[in-house]
Structure formats: structure tokens, C-alpha cells
Amino acid sequence: MPCTPLSGTQHALRTGAYEAVIASVGATLRSLTFEGRDLVVPFAPDEVRPAYRGATLVPWPNRVTDGRYTFDGTEYQLALTEPARDHALHGLAAWLDYEAVDKGPSHVTLAAVIPAQTSYPWRISIRTTFTLTREGLTQSVEATNESADAAPFGTAPHPYLVAGAGSVDGWTLELPAAQVLTVTQERLIPERLEQVDAVNPSRFDFRAPRLIGTAEIDHAYTGLARDAHDRATVNLTDSHGCGVSMSWDASCPWVQVHTADTGVAATHRIGLAVEPMTCAPDAFNDATYDYDTGLIVIEPGDTTVASWRIVAL
DSSP states (O other), rough: OOOOOTTOOEEEEEEETTTEEEEBTTTTTEEEETTEESSSSSOOSOOOHHHTTTOOEEOSSSEGGGGEEETTTTTEEEOSSSSTTTBBEEEOOEEEEEEEEEEETEEEEEEEEEBBBBBBBEEEEEEEEEEEEEEEEEEEEEEOOOOSOEEEEEEEEEOOOOOOOOOOOGGGEEEEEEEEEOTTTTTOEEEEEETTTOOOOHHOOOOOOOOOOOOOOOHHHEEOOOOOOOEEEEEETTTTTTEEEEOTTTTOOEEEEOOOOOOOTTTTSSSSEEESSSOTTTGGGGGOOOOOOOOOEEEETEEEEEEHHHHEE
């Protein structure tokens, strides 16, 4: 009997010049190519997914500071899954094995349930659909609260985009965000929401396309400029003008950008993480902050939906 790869069941999608592979563990975008060119940093099927590369993040993206939050008057303590910084990182479903409930040559819908537990006592049903068309790859995430009480929630994807050969340093970024969330240096705890042109603009302001160069970023942005269809778009291009674009709808008022400063030769600055988020970092502690974190509260029986798209340039 053949063994299932370490990253789970592989779901290959193809349309025109696009090909994608979705791995069932974490509902992960394992690879995405256009005319054979990588649009995201891939990994091998029989490889434990490096960090959160391509994973679907639920029921929260980013970090919950100290893994501790209060909701509806009750304090909860999450497992500290980012031990180096003592935070709870990227939700509870990154290592769940999702089941395919609908599949065709160019789409797959995966489903999983986040069980109620002492640190997050709500049962949340997740359905995520990946659809590949000639306009790129779209992912949608539907979350339904199957509990008797309202539940805090957030979601995001975690792809590392690739513009072309080389590293992040040689790529041009266009990021239409007016505000950046500053964080503490060592633990990345949210501090203040600042205008990108008021706090280190050479590091944070990419509203006009420019070379990333040596800028090191691991920050959340908001104040996004949107088109007539209420979509925000990030463009990443190489020196020849080829690259990749990622856009998302109004369900995601935030985006985390990370230049993959791992310090490890094999992974250092090899892609740019672009993570459209329905909520800010540490949104479970919404009352702590003087800005709108975007925290979603799903009432019993209700469903919330978010989506985003990756396309070749």
C-alpha cells in the first residue's frame, strides 16, 4: 500500500499555464506555477512543511501575545506554539489533516473541524476552496460556529511569494498601505499604529513601487487603498517586470508582510510572505488596543467568509 506523503494527500490542479498542488495537512498551498515559473516558494510533498509556508491559518492568524486572552469575561491560556517569543502562533489548524469534500481538475474543497478545547472552547467547522482559473488561484475560507456561544475568529493564508530568480533584495514591491503596526524588537508585540511615511519610510512605505533592498519587514499593515471592486493588491516584480500579484476583498482589512529573515542560508529572504488577514495581530485581545483590530465574532450557527487571489504578472 502506498504511503501518504508527510504533507498529506496531494491535490493537483491545472488550468491553462497554471498548475497548483494543495496538500491536505493544514490545507496548504504547496506549490503554484505559471508556465513552469514558481509564484510561491514550494516544498516537497514528502517533507514536513517548513514553518507555516502556504498554510491556512484559523481560528486566528499571527500571534496571541503570551498565548493569553479574555473573551466575554473569561480568560484563556493557549499553548505557546512560538516558544522563542512565548506566543500562540497562527491558530489551531495548521497541522490538521483536511478531508476533500469536493474536487475537480481545477478546484478542490477541503474541510476540517477545530474541536472545542479548554483554551478555545468553541467548535468551528472550516471549509476552504482552492479554484484555479486563467486569472490565477483563488482561495476562500468559510468558518461556521457550531457551538452554543459566540466565538472569536480570524483567518489568513501564509504564502511566500516569488517574483523571479534571486532573493527578496532584488525585487520591487508595491504595497498600497498607509499605516503600519510597530512592534517590539525581540517579541514582536504590537505597539502603535503609525503612518508609513512618518515612521522609517525607507523601511515601511511601498505605496509607490520600489526595490525592497535590505529592508527587513515582519509587520502588519492597514489603511489599504482599494480599487472600484473594493480589492487591495500587492505586486512583486523582478528586474524584468515579471512577477506575482496578490489581491483580496474587504474581508481582509490587514496584511502581514515578512521578508523571511531566517538567518539560515537555505531559506533566508527566498520569498516574501504576504498574508491578507481578517484581523490584526493579537486581535483576541481587542480591548487592549485603541484601533480597530478587525476581530470577527461568529454567532452560533453563523458563517464568515474571506478570500484572496494569486496571479502571475
